Amino acid sequence: MSSISSITTAHAPQHDMIDLLVIGGGVNGCGIARDAAGRGASVMLVEQDDLAGHTSSASTKLIHGGLRYLEYYEFRLVREALIERDRLLKIAPHIIWPMRFVLPHSKLLRPAWLLRLGLFIYDHLAPNMTLPRTRAVRLQQSSVGAGLKPEYTKGFIYSDGWVQDSRLVALNAMDAASLGADINTRTRLIGATRQATYWEATLEDTETGARRTIKARTLVNAAGPWVAKLLHRTLAVSGNKQVRMVKGSHIVVPRQFDGPQAYILQNPDKRIIFAIPYENDYTLIGTTDIPWTQDPGHVEISGEEITYLCDSFNRYFSKSVSPADVKWTYAGVRPLYDDAAANASAVTRDYVLDLNTDGGAPVLSIFGGKITTYRKLAEHALEKLAPVLSAVSSPGWTASRPLPGGDFQSREFDKLLARLRAKAPYLDKKTAWRLARNYGTRAFDIAGRAAADLGQDFGGGLSEREVDYLMDHEWARTAQDVLWRRSKLGLVLDQAQVTRLDAYMTHRRTAPSVSHVA
Structure with missing residues (x-):
């Protein structure tokens, strides 16, 4: 195996003006930087903290179509996500791998016929799926039902994928850098002046306070929970699109069941919770959906959420967990596009790309999205920019190129x-x-x-x-x-x-x- 070079500025754009300044080092920002650099654009990415420092490291770590989104008729999103699921399994087989999910049927909740219908649609919504399809299971006669309470006798087993989410971000940044992008962590955009054909942006090193000014033909606002604030306050660009911040929290407990399978558990409030094998010795349980209006940079799980997740698990499993069993917790804010849904769980997980060219150089803002569709989001973002930025007008290329370390089957x-x-x-x-x-x-x-x-x-x-x-x-x-x-x-x-x-x-x-x- 050949070695790789260290991070240097050798590949950094050496131009008086760069094509693209990407603000935000989460999965969407790094995905866009990678795609644009691979098309030949000069790219700089700035992230105020560490890569994947917020939302992109606080997911449930699934590459999935989103089975429950079918209830909200999000068929386009689910289809796109299912197609992307198969692509990502191929380009990052080290950090993304298939997982089977057990869905126990509760007589008190959704009827079995509805679950069967939803899973049938899930299996057939996208063409040429490679993962095993759904099958029914008699839980008391199968090893996957061994830890469940005896009242759960029927269920279904379907396929999705698991991802090491923050590593996905780092690998996209690595590939972007290998293609010429200049990746800058601990660097904040503190101001930008819009000119007719470019932005003059002031950047600050968050550790030393040192400042510098650069020029960029286009800005990509992939700031996640800060996307609206950055657009309206820092860039002084008007618009009516907003984010709906929803806190999702998880708990990690000692391993609670044998086998490689995960479980998807329905709750009386119609939410679903996952229980997933985690880092060999643990079980990950999550997530919650709590409206959030405070600082997205400082998010913690509440005692009520811990109890809710424990209760959700205990509703199905014979061996119960309590808050005292929790070894680690994490919480993050999902910056969803605000579609005015009354229920936080019903807010769309689809993404909206807002291109603004009023009065000068363009800025593209990313609202919403989910980790599974980050690569396709990046393609769509550059397609939207192509008419105003010729440097990204070449065809998309990321669907088949392995991420660093993923060059094997x-x-x-x-x-x-x-x-x-x-x-x-x-x-x-x-x-x-x-x-x-x-x-x-x-x-x-x-x-x-x-x-x-x-x-x-x-x-x-x-x-x-x-x-x-x-x-x-x-x-x-x-x-x-x-x-x-x-x-x-x-x-x-x-x-x-x-x-x-x-x-x-x-x-x-x-x-x-x-x-x-x-």
């Missing part, structure tokens, strides 16, 4: 893992699996040498060499970046280990001379 993952273990026999089974799942073929850049080359062990199989890789290639700057966004090793490291990791990263970041991963 999904069915070949076990072979990839075996090759990694043969190349690095010093790795324990769990660490080898984690490296293969996080990095795919790029895992050999981390663990393809002698054990001594890995440097110190920070705990949980996290080596100095892996940390260096993440700092050099994936914009990681703090222990939190590594432990909760580039991985989920925050679940296993203790506070002393976290402190030691943070000290190492701080020293490496601030030392006069740093050695990079070869």
Whole structure:
């Protein structure tokens, strides 16, 4: 396996004026930056925090069509998402993989015929689906029903996908950088002046306070929960489109059931909750839908939400969970397009692209969207910009190009893992699996040498060499970046280990001379 170069400014746009300034380092912003750079445009992306620092690392981590959206007649969105599900499984088989979902039937809620109809539509709404289709199951006669309460006798099993959401963002940013994009984390747009043919934008380093000014022919406002605020206040662009912020919270508990399957659980309030195998030793339960009007940068789960999620799980499973079992929680704000729906759960998950050219250079704002459709959203965004920005007028190309580390077939993952273990026999089974799942073929850049080359062990199989890789290639700057966004090793490291990791990263970041991963 060939090694890759460290993050540098060698690929940064070297023009007095760039084609595209993308504001926001979530999945939509990084997807747009990647697509535009691959079409030959000069691109800069700025993110005020870390990549995937907010909404894009707080999802339920599913690549799915959205079965429940059929109840709201979102057929176009579900069809597009199902098509994208298959595409993403092919271009990122290391971080996205198929998962079977068990839907127990409750006699008190939706009738079985309605579930069967919805699942039939789900299986056939998009052509040439590759995942196994739905089948009915007698829960008490199947291993997938082993942990469920005895009153649940019938159910259905259908297919969707699982994704390491924040890694998806980092890989899109990596590919964008390899194609020439200039990716800047901890950088905030603090103001922009609109001219006839370009924007003059002022950027601020959020760590040092240093400022610089650049010129861009077009702005893409992919600021997520801040999209409307940035458009109307920072850019002083008028418009009537707004975001509807909805808080979604999750809990992580010790593993509650055996097997690789996940569960989709219907609640009396007609919401659904997922219970999903997580990081081998845990179960992820979520999500909630709570209207949110406060600062989207500081979001936490409430005690009521924890109880709600525990109760939702306990309604179906014989082995109950309580708030005392919760090992970790996370919450994020979904910036949905405000379609005036009365119920937060009914707000559309579709996206709206708002192009404004009034009085000068264009700005494209992204309202809504879901992680599954980020790639298609990026294509649509550039199609919308093509008439006003010739640099992005070439055809879309991202449907088949693997993301970094994804240059293998999904069915070949076990072979990839075996090759990694043969190349690095010093790795324990769990660490080898984690490296293969996080990095795919790029895992050999981390663990393809002698054990001594890995440097110190920070705990949980996290080596100095892996940390260096993440700092050099994936914009990681703090222990939190590594432990909760580039991985989920925050679940296993203790506070002393976290402190030691943070000290190492701080020293490496601030030392006069740093050695990079070869």
